[in-house]
Amino acid sequence: MNLFDLSGQVAIITGSSRGIGRAIAERMAQHGAKVVISSRKKEACEEVAHAIQAQYGADSAIAVPANISSKDELQALVDQTMAHWGKVDVLVCNAASNPYYGPQAGIADAQFRKILDNNIIANHWLISMAAPQMVARKAGSIIIVSSIGGLRGSSVIGAYCISKAADMQLARNLAVEYGPHNIRVNCIAPGLIKTDFARALWEDETMLAQRTATTPLRRIGEPDEIAGAAVFLASAAGSFMTGQSLVVDGGVTI
Numbered sequence: 689m690n691l692f693d694l695s696g697q698v699a700i701i702t703g704s705s706r707g708i709g710r711a712i713a714e715r716m717a718q719h720g721a722k723v724v725i726s727s728r729k730k731e732a733c734e735e736v737a738h739a740i741q742a743q744y745g746a747d748s749a750i751a752v753p754a755n756i757s758s759k760d761e762l763q764a765l766v767d768q769t770m771a772h773w774g775k776v777d778v779l780v781c782n783a784a785s786n787p788y789y790g791p792q793a794g795i796a797d798a799q800f801r802k803i804l805d806n807n808i809i810a811n812h813w814l815i816s817m818a819a820p821q822m823v824a825r826k827a828g829s830i831i832i833v834s835s836i837g838g839l840r841g842s843s844v845i846g847a848y849c850i851s852k853a854a855d856m857q858l859a860r861n862l863a864v865e866y867g868p869h870n871i872r873v874n875c876i877a878p879g880l881i882k883t884d885f886a887r888a889l890w891e892d893e894t895m896l897a898q899r900t901a902t903t904p905l906r907r908i909g910e911p912d913e914i915a916g917a918a919v920f921l922a923s924a925a926g927s928f929m930t931g932q933s934l935v936v937d938g939g940v941t942i
Contacts, residue, residue, distance in 0.1 A: 689924065691923060691924050691925035692719055692919055692920070692923045692924075692925050693719060693720055693923065693924070694716055694719040694720045694721035694778075694919070694922060694923055695719075695720030695721075696720070697716075697720070697721045697722070697777040697778055697922065698721065698722045698723075698724070698769065698773045698774075698775050698776055698777050698778070699713075699716050699721045699722070699723050699724065699776075699777065699778035699779070699780065699922065700723075700724040700726065700765065700766070700769055700776055700778070700779050700780065700818065701713045701716070701723060701724065701725065701726065701780040701782055702726050702727070702754070702756060702765075702780065702781055702782050702783035702814070703726075703727050703756075703782040703783030703784065703833075704723070704724075704725045704726055704727060704733075704736060704780075704782065705725060705726075705727035705729065705732035705733050705735070705736050706727075706732070706736075706883070706884060707881070707883035707884060707911050708782060708833060708878065708881060708883060708911045708914045708915075709727070709780070709782040709783065709833075710725075710736055710911065711911035711912045711914060711915040712780055712782065712914065712915045712918040712919075713725055713736065713740065713749070714740060714915070715912070715915035715916065715918070715919050716778070716915075716918065716919060716922065717740045717743070717744045717748050717749060718744070719919055719923070721777075721778065721922070722747065722748055722749070722750075722773055723740060723748065723749045723750075724749070724750055724751075724752055724765070724769050725737045725740070725749055725750070725751045725752070726751070726752050726753060726754050726765055726783075727753065727754075727783065728753060728754075728755045729753065730751065730753040733751035733752070733753050734751040736749075736751070737749040737750055737751040750768075750769075750772055752764070752765050752768045752769065756783045756785075756806050756810040756814070757802075757805060757806055757810065759813050762810065762813050762814045762817060763817055765814070766814070766817040766818050770821065775821060775825065776818045776821060776822065776828070777822075777827065777828060777829065777922075778828070778829045778830075778831070778922040779814065779815065779818045779828070779829075779830045779831070780831045780833065780918060780922075781810075781811040781814055781815065781830070781831070781832045781833065781855075782833040783806070783810075784806060784807045784833070784848075784851075785802055785803055785806035785807060786803060786845060786847075786848040787799050787802055787803070788800075788803070788845075788847060788848075789844050789845060790844060791843060791844075791846070792846040792847065795846075795847055799847070800847050803847045803848055803850075803851050804847075804850075804851055804854075807848070807851035807852065807854075807855065808851050808854045808855060808858065811832055811855060811858060812858065815830055815862060815873075818830075819862075819866060819871065822866070822869070822871050823866070823869045823871065826869055826870045827870055827871070828866075828869075828870070828871040828872070829871070829872050829873075829874075829921060829922045829926070830859075830862065830866075830871065830872065830873040830874070831873075831874055831875070831876060831918055831921050831922065832855045832856075832858065832859050832873075832874070832875045832876075833875070833876050833878070833914075833918075834852045834853075834855040834856055834859075834875040834876065834877045834933060835848070835849070835852040835877055835878060836877050836878065836879050836935060836937045836940060836941050837849035837852045837853075838851075838852030838853035838854075838855060838856050838875075838877060838933070839853070839856075839877065839933075839935070839941055840941065852877070855875055856875050856877070856933045859873045859874055859875045859931060859932075859933065860931045863930040863931030864931070867930055867931075872921070872926065872927075872929065872930040873930055873931065874921050874926070874929060874930060874931065874932050874933070874934060875932070875933040875934065876914060876917045876918060876921070876933075876934050876936060877933045877934065877935045877936065877937070878909065878914050878936050878937060879903070879908070879909055879935075879936065879937025879938055879940045879941075880899055880908040880909065880937075880940075881908065881909040881910065881911055881913070881914060882908055882909065882910055882911070883911055896908070899940070902940065903937075903938045903939060903940050904938060904939030904940075904942065905938035905939055907938065908938070909936070909937070909938055913936065914936055917934050917936050920934075921934065
């Protein structure tokens with residue numbers, strides 16, 4: 689048996705129209721999964737789904753747009769997946785928000801709440817919606833894309849870091865709750881990755897130079913370098929791993 693084979697598995701990946709989410713969806717499809725592409729914009733979701741279908745077959749991907757800030761849209765995401773494929777084997781909570789860069793004292797209440805709502809509460813909602821059918825089948829893998837920000841302090845993305853630390857604890861709590869049902873819950877904690885989401889960090893030449901100099905691999909990461917960790921956690925290769933935060937950061941946190 690190929691430990692990384694995802695044939696027959698159905699995977700929902702939020703924020704998968706670009707960046708890390710798209711890379712995860714493409715690699716899971718390559719390993720045999722049927723993937724659900726989801727982000728806010730319908731056209732962007734359909735473009736990715738069509739690209740995956742062109743490579744892996746018409747039944748390899750569907751597009752289901754959803755805004756993670758809407759509980760109704762997240763429920764529709766799960767419902768439409770269930771209607772189309774009858775199950776959810778893998779849930780990747782990748783979509784997140786970070787509308788503020790600067791010291792903690794300067795963040796507006798609305799910005800702080802948006803970060804906490806979209807990065808923690810929305811994950812709680814979506815997991816709660818997808819987990820019951822996993823419990824019924826006694827199988828499932830839930831993956832939250834956190835960040836090394838959840839392990840370190842920051843003077844510019846403090847609220848985001850708080851939310852990502854909370855995601856790690858959410859994974860630990862849910863691993864305890866769902867473990868007896870053979871459902872694994874883990875986080876991936878990327879370092880700085882060259883995505884549109886992190887553009888404000890890597891386009892800052894001073895910040896990029898400092899980060900590169902303090903990274904043992906002497907570079908920032910690419911989205912595809914996170915995808916393998918997700919395939920591992922979703923597959924039989926990660927069958928005895930739960931409640932953990934898998935750091936993929938080029939060595940920054942060491």
